[in-house]
Amino acid sequence: MATLSGEARITPDIDAQRLGSLAVLEDSSTDGYIFNSQADLEEIKMQRQAIWDLLKYLGTHVLREGINLTKISLPVKVFEPRSFLQRLTDNWAYIDLLEKAVNAADPVVRMQYVVAFVIGGLRRQTSTLKPFxxxxxxxxxxxxxxGWRVFAEQISHHPPISSWQLLDPQGKFQFSGYGNWKASARGNSIKGQQSGLNRVSFCQDGASIEWELPCLLLRGILWGERSLKYxxxxxxxxxxxxLQCDVTIDGSKQSFVSSLWRGKSGAKKLDQLHGTLRKGGEVVSTVHGSWLTAVEWEKGGPGGSSLRVWDAAEAPVHVPKPVVDPLPSDSxxxxxxxxxxxxxxxxxxxWKSRLEHVQRTDAALRAAGLQAAGL
Known part of the structure; x- marks a missing residue:
């Protein structure tokens, strides 16, 4: 890989600081997560100036035709001082829900906690700044x-693919997967997705639960109110x-079940989610809520007993600490x-330009080697 540094220095643990500063959005009647704190607005102002400067360099035609953000070098003003490999763990901030899933004897209950673990993770991916x-x-x-340990590695340059494992020292489970981050900008918005398989395997019965993450839309990149929605x-x-569970977020059509999920005023809440959990094709539970605030399950569908398994206003946030003796390749x-x-x-x-130059040179050398070998 390209050399990261000539010194064995490690950045401070800013993960807990950043995650802890995210305020819980109490009102989910808005269309997406709204970036309106004073800190957000200051960062957005700085970013917009940097983006306009970049557009002048690239040509304003990108506003009409769009651009693949994974293939251009962005200015550091739009970044946070973390790598995407570190940022990945934000998705797992409610990892206590995964622990409850691991310890659940009933596969149905286990699925319910895994769904809440994933939905809650979307709530933590709300930052104005981009990771490196x-x-x-x-x-x-x-x-x-x-004691659960995280291992992540960048396994592909183009397309950019990250892989990871989260292991329990007691061997109760293994959480693994890979993510191919795709993002394109057009006009005043960015559309993106971390596509790739996520899998939790349980030693209790040898079963696995698999899923992929939804698309996101970040609006207000150059002007207007900035918001993020899934x-x-x-x-x-x-x-x-x-077992299978299909959870729809912000669907354009409402089912009967989703129409029951309303605020105290009776008005429809945007950014809602709804879905059904089936066992052998038979509905055993339904889920509703919002990726911004809470996830609730109803046993057997509407009218059954209700269980709120995740609430953003009360749920503790978990952040991994950096290991003391990481590999020299650590971000x-x-x-x-x-x-x-x-x-x-x-x-x-x-330094960013230097590392990008080394990586481009390495990629060219690999391509030349493959061509020489006839591959």
Whole structure:
């Protein structure tokens, strides 16, 4: 991989600081998560100036035709001082729900907790700043207070693909997967998705639950109010136990079940979710709520006993700590991240350009080697 740094330095643990500063949005009647805090507005103002400068360089035709954001070099002003490998763990902030799933004896209850774990993770992916793209071969290692360990690695440059494992020292489960981050900008919005399989395997009965994440839309990139929303259907599957759960977020059509999920005023809540949990084709439970605030299950459908398994206003947030002795390829050794953390944007930009140049050179050498070998 490209060399990250000549010094064995590690960036401070900013994950807990950033996650802890996210306010819970009490009113889910808005269309998406609205970035309206003072800190958000200051960061957005700085970003917009950097983006307009970039557009002047690239040509304003990209506003009409769009651009693949994974293939251009963005200015450090739009970044946070973390790699995407570190940012991945934001998705798992409510990992205590996964622990409840691991310890559940009933496969149906286990599925309910996994669904809540995934939906809650969407709520933590609300940041105005972009993480740094990992370098091919870059790694990240962390550990939770429970002892669960995180291992992540960048396994492809183009397309950019990250893989990970989350392991329990007691061997009760394994959470693994990969993500191919796709993002394109057009006009005043960015559309993106972390496509790729997520799988939790349980040693209790040998079963696995698999799913993929939905699409997101970030609006207000250049002007106006900035907001983030998710849409689409997340399909959860446990083949061994004949379980399937399809959860639709912000669907354009409301089912009877979803129409029951309303606020105290009786008005429809946007950004809602609804779905059904089936065992062998028979509905055993329904889910409703909002990816911004809460997830509730009703046994057997409308009218059954209700269980709220996740509430953003009350749920604890879990952040892994960096291991003491990471591999030399760990993302926390990157000099561009160090410089940005210290507020030195010029030095951060210089180091970012250096690392990108080395990575492009390495990619060209690999391509030439494959061509010479006739592959």
């Amino acid at each position: 793209n990992p370098i091919l071969g870059e790694t990240y290692q962390g550990v939770y207070s429970s 849409s689409g259907t997340i399909m959860f599957r446990d083949e061994m136990n004949a 926390r050794f990157r000099q561009d991240l160090h410089a940005l953390q210290e507020g030195d944007q010029d030095n951060a930009q210089e």
